[in-house]
Amino acid sequence: MALYTPIIEAMLLLVLLIIAALVLRRAGALTEDHAGVFSRVITLLILPALVFNHLSAHPISADMLKAPTMLFLSGLMLMALAWYVGTRVLHLGRLQLGALILCTGFGSATLVGIPLVEIAHPELDLQESILIGVLGVELPLFILGPLIASYYGRRDGLSLGAGARVVLGSPIVPAVIAGILWGQFELPRGGNLALDTLFLTLDHLEAALLPLVGLAIGLMLKPITIANLLPLFAFVAAVQLVLQPTLLAVGSWLWSLPESITATLILQGAAPVTALSAIFVRQSGCDGTLAASLILFTTLLSLLTIPLMVIAFG
Template sequence: MSSVFLNVVPVFILILIGWVTAKTGILKQETGDALGEFVFKIAVPMLIFRTLADAHFEGVSPFRLWAAYFLGVAGTWTVGHLLATRLFRRDAKVGVITGMSASFANNVFIGLPLVANIVGKDGLVAISILLAIHLPLMMVVGTILMEGAVSKVDGGKKRSVAEILKQVGSNLARNPLVLALVVGVSFNFLDLHLPVAIAMVIDHLSAAAAPVALISIGMALTQYPIRGDIGLSGTAAILKLLLLPALVFLMSYLLALPHDWAAALVLTSSVPTGINAWLIAQRFRSGHGLAASVISITTAFGVVTVSFWAWLLS
């Protein structure tokens, strides 16, 4: 257990460094935003491209991987929504935010570095394939459910599914992660190779992805204090850190995923909640305090639960 813990701790220490530098004013918050943009638009796409361009897929279907992960997400989201609306007596809008906060893992900024550190290259392949549809699918589902909840609670006309898909599709076509995946897989299947100098540049940019991502997310955490609705936010945090990885673990076993792929999915599902749940809450002006609290709580306790899952998988 101690060796596993030592592999997990550096990830959270880097997050803590980012938080301290922003909290104390050593670096301005705008710096953290710029670092996050660099990670999302350049460093992580380079890492995904490099990983997939050299990957050996060995005939493993991505559909089993997606099914294992998103069945776990669906189960956790449903439990979170029902607990919020039935047990805590919140409205449907807060129910959607609770379900999303409990099931939306920070796969890009924390999941990728963690999997790279513990599982290795085969795990990165699995995460790269997951990221191809994770953000767009989660945002589409979250937006559709929130549109329905707003219409139910506040009244008014909701947008059609076609309108939402059109908007998300337009954003998806410009998403750097998706573009990196398409180009990387194309290179792999066409057996193309980069010039040595270009490959070295991409390797350097890829190497920056993990530390810069973790520091930037630590700096961003200063914007998400724990405030109000502790009972519900604590419940959502428990679902996120324990139920989601447990369901993904079960689904990965039932669908007979390769060990490294299963380990990668369980680990990335066990990381703290991503900020996209908060973005949805802000957009619809409901549950943003809840989402912010879940992000901070899951990050504070994540080092313990992630270490547990890493130990279990080892």
């Protein structure tokens, strides 16, 4: 029961936020256009704050990069598989293909994975587990997400120069650089009014991420014909909820990672599609309704698959 509790709490919180957005939209208090406002607040303010807050916590050593690298590589493999299936098997259009690739490659390693790690392995350094999720999923998503979504959201694709402008124009890039330098030089994160206020503000901004993402997803949802998209939904669920943790389990054993780190990777890899994918999809004009539907579908289904993955891999 202890394992189910954090799963249910994390899932229900997101689902309730989505329902709240639907109710507010029906009442006329919010519209679909507000999803764009929430998306810009998230990408321009909250995500840079989150990145700097975690990367500045402590120095990053070479040994700490093994697990995030494995998580990142598994995501790349899944995105390549999604591209192949989306183009050669499902014959999706550009807007749907962009949403599929992003939703397949990035799971909710921190929102769902971290609470599970905290319960299942309280002996672990939670900051290291957070760093695995941030470096292995969130940071690549913050960089690759806008590129992939912009490429498929534009009819003519994305040139090298335009891609560079998308990445370098994001406030996440200076946040990454500043966070890494702050952590490597072990600069203080408190001790005076200015620093205490700065990092307290960052903590509060990070706490606003889930409510804004949940509301944005709810505003993106529209009625869709599930029957026509059932193969796509089944593919994403199988890849994200089953294949991903399996790849991480096998890779961890082959790379001889500690059992505790292996367990952390499996829990984070078994998480549903990250809600942040919908933000980048929505901003770039790809199929936001499809992305939001995939997030909701895999979130509910993971209530069953996560315990099964834990049982399967111990």
